[in-house]
Amino acid sequence: MRLQLDKCEKIDGVESLCSDVLVNLLESSDPAKLVLDIILNPTIPLCDWKGDNVVIINDSRINLLEQLMRISPNIKPCVxxxxxxxxxxLKANMKENTENSLAILGFLLLLSIYGLVTSFIEDEILELFAFVAHHRIAVELFRTLGFANKVSDFVENLIKKKEFVGAVRFSCEYNLADKNQLVDLLQEHVRNAKQICETSCQNNNSNEIKDKARDREIASLKTVLRCISDHGLEPKVLFNKEIKYRILELKGYQGS
Structure with missing residues (x-):
């Protein structure tokens, strides 16, 4: 089976479809089996279904897995x-593309929900968290999969890799640093994102490449805003407005 990550865009009716699925999940006699069926044999058109043997892992599937984790269902051996x-x-597919953070997140959610962690090498699982640390759910998965005692070294490694948003999320949850220090990390992340975008735009004449660079910076800045909101850092952050202005500025440049 080949698995493919395909991030779908929001379309009319998607939210109501998701609500219907979640209701069915809560009412199901075997929600763990139901979620697997939806992932492996999707009948809900949240995204395109591409071919007979392609499983699409996207935001909607991640949301389903997160909801399933909240339910803590009983897992039958066959399931x-x-x-x-x-x-x-999923793991085999990730070897080819570790940039697909949703695929990695889906893999980690499966391990947590279905009790599969002992089927994989612990150090390899731990390494994957660096690619998804910016996701809020990653902090909870880190704990449920038994890595809480390694969080200090993990955060230090994130900082070395300049994965500052993830470092801030984990530091907040585990009380590893003063909030002023965390704000400094977010500021550095914002500066780095801007520098990468501007360098890419300066070195390319293609509007398409420039737009992709701007889209990446916008996504990066939105991740910072979510992190600030999730962890109550607003009183410490004085550059919130600057981030929002920068996003508007980047959108204004699109196509030019």
Whole structure:
């Protein structure tokens, strides 16, 4: 089975479809099996279905897995075996593209929900968290998968890799640093994102490449804003307005 990450765009009716699925999930006699069925044999048109043997992992599927984790369902042995097959396929796919953070997040969610962590090498699982640390749910998964005692070294490694948003999220949850220090990390992240975007735009004449660079910076800045909001850093952050202005500025440059 080949797995493919395909981030879908919001379309009319998607939110109501998601609500219907979540209601069915809560009412299902076997929600763990239901979620696997939706992922492996999607009947809800949240995104395009591409071919007979392609499983699409996207935001809607991640949301389903997150909701399933909240329910803490009983997992039947046959369902766990099916989840393990999916996890193995996801892991094989990740070797080719570790930039797909949703695929990695889906893999980690499967491990947590279906009790699969012992089927994989612990150090390899830990390494994957660096790619998803900026996601809020990653902090909870880090704890449920048994890595809480390694958080200090993990955060230090994130900072070395300049994964500042992830470092801030984990530091806030585990009370590892003063909030002023965390704000400094976010400021550095914002500066780095701007520098990368401007360098890319200066070195290319293609409007398409420039727009992609701007889109990446916008996404990066929105991640910072979510992090600030999630962890109550607003009183410490004086550059919120600057970030929002920069996003508007970048959108104004699109196509030029």
């Amino acid at each position: 766990r075996e099916e989840a393990l097959k999916l996890a193995l396929d």
